[in-house]
Amino acid sequence: MTSQPRSIVVLGSTGSIGTQALEVVAQAPGRFRVVALAAGGGRVDLLARQAAECGAEAVAVADAAAVPALEEALAANGARPRILAGPEGVAELATWPCDVVLNGITGALGLTSTLAALEAGRVLALANKESLIIGGPLVKRLAAPGQLLPVDSxxxxxxQCLWAAGPGAYGGGAGAKAVRRLVVTASGGPFRGRTRAELGDVTPEMALNHPTWNMGPVITVNSATLVNKGLEVIEAHLLFDIGFDRIEVVVHPQSMIHSMVEFTDGSTIAQASPPDMRLPISLALGHPERVPGAASAVDWTAAHTWTFEPLDDEAFPSVALARHVGALGGTAPAVYNAANEVCVEAFLKGGLPFLGIVDTVERVVAEHSAGPASSVEEVLAADSWARTRAAELVR
Ligand SMILES: NC(=O)c1ccc[n+]([C@@H]2O[C@H](COP(=O)([O-])OP(=O)(O)OC[C@H]3O[C@@H](n4cnc5c(N)ncnc54)[C@H](OP(=O)(O)O)[C@@H]3O)[C@@H](O)[C@H]2O)c1
Incomplete structure (x- = not known):
């Protein structure tokens, strides 16, 4: 164990990832110290309680209108951190002096904070996959080797499989030549086994009922459409520099094997643990050390049945579409993601049927001519165009 506690900034502290990160910290006394927290501003009571419990030096809320309520809640909890407001305040918090910034914000909004943290030289534990996917070349250009640690399980x-495989396997070095393919597992979501015709009557309540993971609403719907898996294929391509033709998706409903690496000699290394995000969060916060007791291990004394099946691309075309936009590159992934965010919101509000989500994303992607994503402005312009077009189609 390191002698000094590692200082952590948690962005999105009131969400599913953020609250679990604070649990990891609380479970490992003396190992981590939370120095600053940021959230949207929708749950100021929770944010104030968190700030008081961890003695945060600063808190930020993206919604500046939430500041008076936050001040009141902080006073009620006897906490007096510095308060930063607005998206600029959140981005400033991403550069706060610390050892690791955890980005647990949901959606494309997380891009500014990802870029700010990397630019400031912070190690970034990245749950907000959307920022890597939409800002691929920008994020990769800024990230030094080892600066970006994945949180997605x-x-x-x-x-972990690549680290276990030896030097250079992670990072596109010489060891990477021994990697034949990455095998990304998918639970299949709540509608695994249904045909496309059987997905017509899916309601938001049904989509929000994930069989193995308890997550925020957007990623839960994305898991039901398998858009999340599509985003993860692009994320794997960007993180590990492996071509899309060497990234496989396999459905594994028990969510015990979280992914695998197949090597050229026919060997496969898999990582297994019960579904619990505290494990990958702790690994990203504590890397290269593991945090003892972060989560439970598999009980190898009990009988288990773990199954694997191919993906049904007809019922769930979102992964093939993600491969397509990933291969196009440039602004195409940003358009896929932005159109999806609009459609998920519309679906959750009852304004779009379940199948309409990916159908609409597909139309928006087809209408877009991908350009370079070499500046934030280019990415945000494509994101904004896709949101407008998706909203028109939804209407
Ligand atoms: N949940 C999981 O198990 C899981 C697993 C793998 C990857 N991820 C990824 O992790 C990210 C977070 O997911 P989640 O499930 O934790 O989402 P979530 O439960 O919806 O939480 C989102 C968090 O972001 C905050 N937020 C929203 N807008 C913000 C803004 N403009 N600036 C700063 N903070 C803002 C929210 O604050 P308020 O409370 O104020 O709204 C909340 O704290 C996503 O990218 C997701 O794909 C999640």
């Missing part, structure tokens, strides 16, 4: 698993 599949990518944490792939990283």
């Amino acid at each position: 599949e990518h944490s698993a792939l990283a």
